[in-house]
Amino acid sequence: MHDGDDFRVPELTRALRSLGSLRGTPGDAHDLWFAPLLRARRAVEGVTDVDQQLVAMNPDLLASGMRDAISKIAALHVQDDSPFRRAAEAVLEDAAADLFVALDGLGAAATSLNQSSAETRAKCWRQWVAALKEVYSRADRGWTMACEELVRQ
Numbered sequence: 001m002h003d004g005d006d007f008r009v010p011e012l013t014r015a016l017r018s019l020g021s022l023r024g025t026p027g028d029a030h031d032l033w034f035a036p037l038l039r040a041r042r043a044v045e046g047v048t049d050v051d052q053q054l055v056a057m058n059p060d061l062l063a064s065g066m067r068d069a070i071s072k073i074a075a076l077h078v079q080d081d082s083p084f085r086r087a088a089e090a091v092l093e094d095a096a097a098d099l100f101v102a103l104d105g106l107g108a109a110a111t112s113l114n115q116s117s118a119e120t121r122a123k124c125w126r127q128w129v130a131a132l133k134e135v136y137s138r139a140d141r142g143w144t145m146a147c148e149e150l151v152r153q
Contacts, residue, residue, distance in 0.1 A: 007125055009044050009053055009132070029073045029150075033143050036065025037136060050113065050125060057132060059107040066096055066103075066139075077150055088150065095146035099138040106131040 043056035074089035109124070109131035116124040 006122065007048050007050050007053070009047070009057075009129065029076055029146075030143070032069040032072050032076075033066075033146065034139065036062050036069060037139055039065070050121070054110050054113065054128075057106070057110075059103040059110065059135075062106075062135070063100060063103045066099065070096060073146075091149040092146050095149060096139075096142045099135065099142045102131070102135045102138040106135050 040057050040062060044053050047053055047056065070089055070092040073092055074085050077088045078085035106128070109128040113121070113124040113128045
């Protein structure tokens with residue numbers, strides 16, 4: 001299937017207010033948190049084929065990348081393998097809870113898009129893009145929460 005320019009993914013990183021800002025406390029943890037989303041965004045840049053977009057923005061891979069980032073951030077925050085590291089990881093998982101819900105929504109939107117007919121494809125694609133934007137927005141809010149909670153620990 002060949003999709004035209006109407007199926008170009010819009011800018012997503014605008015929702016990432018903490019990305020690179022002082023408010024976002026840049027550093028290794030910040031970079032790890034946003035890395036899965038930025039990798040996916042780069043992979044979809046300029047791609048107009050919907051099937052390729054769905055592969056690049058696979059919600060299961062994004063969720064896996066976020067879980068990996070959470071583990072690495074916890075290890076940065078607490079150097080030894082202790083209950084304190086597991087507590088830091090739990091705090092980060094709590095901060096990312098809404099992001100994981102949004103990734104589930106993205107998965108549902110992707111399924112609808114995959115199953116759409118030619119008549120409903122554009123509408124389903126717009127719904128998928130809205131779900132994708134929500135993922136990026138919730139990632140930003142999650143990072144803000146994560147920073148606040150890690151400082152308290």
